[in-house]
Amino acid sequence: MSGIHEAVEAFRLGRIVMVTDPTRPERGAVVAAAAERTNDDTVNFMANHARGLVALSMLPERAERLGLGLQGPPAGLERENYTVSIEAREGVSTGISAADRARTIQVAVEHHTRPEDIVTPGHVFPAIADPGGVVARAGWAEATLDLARIAGSKPAATFCHVLDDDGELATGAALTEIAERLALPQVSIAALIAHRMASESFVTLLTQATVPTAFGDFMARVFVDTLGGRQHVALTLGELRSSEPVLVRLHSECLTGDVFASQRCDCGKQLEEALRRIREAGRGVLLYLRQEGRGIGIVDKIRAYALQDAGRDTVEANLELGHPADSRDFGLGAQMLLALGVHRVRLMTNNPRKVNALASYGLDVVAREGLEIEPTEQTRKYLATKKQKLGHLLDKI
Secondary structure (H helix, E strand, O other): OOOHHHHHHHHHOOOOEEEEOOOOHHHOEEEEEEHHHOOHHHHHHHHHHHEEEEEEEEOHHHHHHOOOOEOOOOOOOOOOOEEOOEEEOOOOOOOOOHHHHHHHHHHHHOOOOOHHHEEEEEEEEEEEOOOOHHHOOOOHHHHHHHHHHHOOOOOEEEEEEEEOOOOOEOOHHHHHHHHHHOOOOEEEHHHHHHHHHHHOOOEEEEEEEEEEEOOEEEEEEEEEEOOOOOEEEEEEEOOOOOOOOEEEEEEEOOHHHHHOOOOOOOHHHHHHHHHHHHHHHOOEEEEEEOOHHHHOHHHHHHHHHHHHHOOOOHHHHHHHOOOOOOOOOOHHHHHHHHHOOOOEEEEEOOOHHHHHHHHHOOOEEEEEEOOOOOOOOOOHHHHHHHHHHHOOOOOOO
């Protein structure tokens, strides 16, 4: 995998870059190029070597300016938000040739183009990207458009799904072979997300006040994330802006465990233990992140409980409901810590993914401190699943 800077520079120079999604390998990959630098060689390369649908990512306001609406309701990550296909009104013949499609792309991204300058249907397929980019929706349109924005190009990109020799979506070793054979720089969606989370801020402090708790008087600071509008809380104790590492807990909201003392999980006990340790240390941060049920929300969390009652484990239940095993994002938590002046942390967690996440967003995790709660008969299967399927470090299971 190439570094993001190499991929961005190649893209800026008009070269073709492969964008991958290792977190969802079944989605394959796309090749992409700056729309404003797209020519007949670009389209011909994609048609010959990638062989999927040649598409054009653009922002909603651009699609609106061109009079283009979605083909159907907003899509999940299984497909892009395509509009009706387009063709340049002038300067093309059949529209299908590489030169004709390149001409259509150039017309579509030209600032002065009006709806009457294109016709529909055609041979180029615009895909509308979420304005928030990959941090809002990890789709191909968003990834390629973010690549263009990071490279300083117009916010639009030509992209094409990569197929293997059998005409199926290329994945795994086939993708690696194609990228190496064609000498394509590569960048992952995760790398684009990490770059944006490290270079931009998506959290805003709204208010703060002292909250007396059973574990001492904490300062409660409420942040809002500008991506989803969710409000998150940072409970802090002591002076945080120093070179010494700060004791930190990233705690995802668990209404059933934290408030109702549910015996299905150990979340409430972990919350209490984290606050107790911060009090003992005299300084620290507990982030209460609004991502219930590993990010699936309270409704689907209760649906997952019903599936668990029928014999599934927590991972199987999430997957059966159409969610990843764990869809939480800790990037906003990292930004909250940085906003608080925290750069070096002692992280209370059993989940190595949290350690890696904070490190990828520029925080120095100097130590991981386990936060293991004694298993009960009710939590033993739950904890075993976290250990076996999610890689949590649990010695008591």
